[in-house]
Amino acid sequence: xxxxxxxxxxxxxxxxxxxxxxxxxxxxxxxxxxxxxxxxxxxxxxxxxxxxxxxxxxxxxxxxxxxxxxxxxxxxxxxxxxxxxxxxxxxxxxxxxxxxxxxxxxxxxxxxxxxxxxxxxxxxxxxxxxxxxxxxxxxxxxxxxxxxxxxxxxxxxxxxxxxxxxxxxxxxxxxx
Amino acid sequence: xxxxxxxxxxxxxxxxxxxxxxxxxxxxxxxxxxxxxxxxxxxxxxxxxxxxxxxxxxxxxxxxxxxxxxxxxxxxxxxxxxxxxxxxxxxxxxxxxxxxxxxxxxxxxxxxxxxxxxxxxxxxxxxxxxxxxxxxxxxxxxxxxxxxxxxxxxxxxxxxxxxxxxxxxxxxxxxxxxxxxxxxxxxxxxxxxxxxxxxxxxxxxxxxxxxxxxxxxxxxxxxxxxxxxxxxxxxxxxxxxxxxxxxxxxxxxxxxxxxxxxxxxxxxxxxxxxxxxxxxxxxxxxxxxxxxxxxxxxxxxxxxxxxxxxxxxxxxxxxxxxxxxxxxxxxxxxxxxxxxxxxxxxxxxxxxxxxxxxxxxxxxxxxxxxxxxxxxxxxxxxxxxxxxxxxxxxxxxxxxxxxxxxxxxxxxxxxxxxxxxxxxxxxxxxxxxxxxxxxxxxxxxxxx
Numbered sequence: 001x002x003x004x005x006x007x008x009x010x011x012x013x014x015x016x017x018x019x020x021x022x023x024x025x026x027x028x029x030x031x032x033x034x035x036x037x038x039x040x041x042x043x044x045x046x047x048x049x050x051x052x053x054x055x056x057x058x059x060x061x062x063x064x065x066x067x068x069x070x071x072x073x074x075x076x077x078x079x080x081x082x083x084x085x086x087x088x089x090x091x092x093x094x095x096x097x098x099x100x101x102x103x104x105x106x107x108x109x110x111x112x113x114x115x116x117x118x119x120x121x122x123x124x125x126x127x128x129x130x131x132x133x134x135x136x137x138x139x140x141x142x143x144x145x146x147x148x149x150x151x152x153x154x155x156x157x158x159x160x161x162x163x164x165x166x167x168x169x170x171x172x173x174x175x176x
Numbered sequence: 177x178x179x180x181x182x183x184x185x186x187x188x189x190x191x192x193x194x195x196x197x198x199x200x201x202x203x204x205x206x207x208x209x210x211x212x213x214x215x216x217x218x219x220x221x222x223x224x225x226x227x228x229x230x231x232x233x234x235x236x237x238x239x240x241x242x243x244x245x246x247x248x249x250x251x252x253x254x255x256x257x258x259x260x261x262x263x264x265x266x267x268x269x270x271x272x273x274x275x276x277x278x279x280x281x282x283x284x285x286x287x288x289x290x291x292x293x294x295x296x297x298x299x300x301x302x303x304x305x306x307x308x309x310x311x312x313x314x315x316x317x318x319x320x321x322x323x324x325x326x327x328x329x330x331x332x333x334x335x336x337x338x339x340x341x342x343x344x345x346x347x348x349x350x351x352x353x354x355x356x357x358x359x360x361x362x363x364x365x366x367x368x369x370x371x372x373x374x375x376x377x378x379x380x381x382x383x384x385x386x387x388x389x390x391x392x393x394x395x396x397x398x399x400x401x402x403x404x405x406x407x408x409x410x411x412x413x414x415x416x417x418x419x420x421x422x423x424x425x426x427x428x429x430x431x432x433x434x435x436x437x438x439x440x441x442x443x444x445x446x447x448x449x450x451x452x453x454x455x456x457x458x459x460x461x462x463x464x465x466x467x468x469x470x471x472x473x474x475x476x477x478x479x480x481x482x483x484x485x486x487x488x489x490x491x492x493x494x495x496x497x498x499x500x501x502x503x504x505x506x507x508x509x510x511x512x513x514x515x516x517x518x519x520x521x522x523x524x525x526x527x528x529x530x531x532x533x534x535x536x537x538x539x540x541x542x543x544x545x546x547x548x549x550x551x552x553x554x555x556x557x558x559x560x561x562x563x564x565x566x567x568x569x570x571x572x573x574x575x576x577x578x579x580x581x582x583x584x585x586x587x588x589x590x591x592x593x594x595x596x597x598x599x600x601x602x603x604x605x606x607x608x609x610x611x612x613x614x615x616x617x618x619x620x621x622x623x624x
């Protein structure tokens with residue numbers, strides 16, 4: 001193979017990476033099950049506000065008694081699988097957390113962002129769907145709507161598609 | 177070997193003006209420059225300048241694309257955005273392949289550089305389009321991995337810098353997210369290969385050494401930690417000190433390998449930086465408290481520390497042996513002795529930490545005295561080397577060590593006023609002696 005051929009192979013590698021990323025992104029939207037997750041209010045002081053709306057989910061905060069796994073210290077960034085179940089108002093909530101990928105059932109794949117070993121503080125989980133990218137004005141409007149909804153009783157929701165492996169993709173927002 | 181090797185281009189430009197002014201002949205200038213691994217400028221530098229400007233233009237164009245597409249294209253459908261990004265990346269690479277085919281590899285590299293920028297941008301924008309963000313260092317890693325083959329195949333300085341910069345960002349972010357950057361050696365190997373066998377880049381070489389040192393430190397932290405946690409323990413002190421010793425000995429050996437291009441320059445830089453870091457450590461050990469801290473170290477795995485002491489001694493011994501074999505005993509006294517002294521200082525610190533189980537004030541004061549004399553000795557040695565070899569960098573480093581030590585001792589007034597006075601008298605004697613030696617050296621040089 002000449003250097004030109006190797007360079008062509010390198011271009012193919014880059015295209016392959018982009019294609020894999022694209023397919024990984026759309027796969028849950030094409031094949032996944034749609035669930036409604038409640039959006040919790042976000043900290044309005046974030047320095048990065050403006051480029052995207054930050055979405056905090058109620059399922060991102062999981063009670064430590066829902067964790068089923070080895071009795072060891074959990075670390076930040078560790079992959080966890082959170083089982084979800086439909087509750088009142090067609091809203092889904094967390095029922096169980098584990099470290100091993102389940103073979104069946106509806107669950108979300110996430111990563112731990114905060115753990116409080118030896119306390120009753122909830123585990124914080126990031127699912128990779130916490131940012132809704134939008135122009136600055138629109139992003140701020142979404143965050144404001146999410147905050148307003150908490151006081152008025154009407155709730156803000158995100159409709160999320162979940163693939164069989166637990167990967168979630170944001171389908172749309174359901175704002176009051 | 178002179179520091180002038182770091183200023184090759186300036187030296188070549190100066191030599192050209194000496195030839196133009198008929199101070200030296202072209203042949204003489206060529207022979208002078210040959211000593212420093214360079215040659216007289218012959219006009220080809222213009223094309224180098226053109227390529228550098230073109231590459232910089234490509235970098236800024238790449239950054240422009242990055243910023244422009246980062247703005248949310250909310251109105252444009254997802255698939256169109258996605259298609260445009262891939263098409264742009266493909267278009268840049270197609271232009272690069274075309275130039276490569278037309279035997280214009282340097283112009284091709286500029287297009288490939290733009291393609292790699294566009295590729296990285298695409299990774300993040302696809303994540304943005306689909307609102308993804310689970311573990312963002314993965315995106316940075318894929319960018320570095322996708323750029324790596326282009327860096328190797330084109331041997332382009334700009335693409336290698338892009339790959340190195342992205343890989344370094346990944347190294348930092350992956351570690352910050354408490355994950356171990358397993359694949360760093362792949363990037364480090366590619367950068368070392370480029371620096372050693374393709375093009376000279378002292379800065380890239382040093383950055384790579386620093387980053388790899390960081391990687392070794394966190395690898396060790398991972399080894400000491402449990403359940404994939406990083407644990408920074410007392411063992412990191414001998415690890416870091418030992419690495420400095422190894423770099424110094426390696427630098428000394430590389431410096432003498434004038435038969436290999438680039439190796440002497442990298443060796444000199446490696447040795448200079450490990451010397452500076454070693455002198456800082458030595459200054460720290462001019463305090464009794466530092467020795468007491470070392471005596472109080474409680475290692476989790478003392479067996480490992482013993483092992484590391486033997487490894488550092490063995491590898492440094494190997495380099496010292498090579499210096500003896502390759503350069504002879506006389507040169508060994510010049511080049512090997514300081515490496516041996518560095519090793520002995522490291523061994524002393526490690527042995528004190530291993531053998532002393534509790535703090536001993538009297539011993540700490542004795543070791544503090546040793547630390548102070550070692551500092552003064554290093555300062556004098558550097559000044560003498562500077563005068564003998566006409567290397568101003570050594571001279572200022574030596575003077576700097578002595579002045580900082582004097583300042584530290586003035587601050588804690590060791591041995592009360594009489595002791596302090598004697599110490600300063602000693603420093604004055606050292607500097608006075610150096611000045612006399614310098615004058616004698618200058619006179620000798622003038623008469624010969």
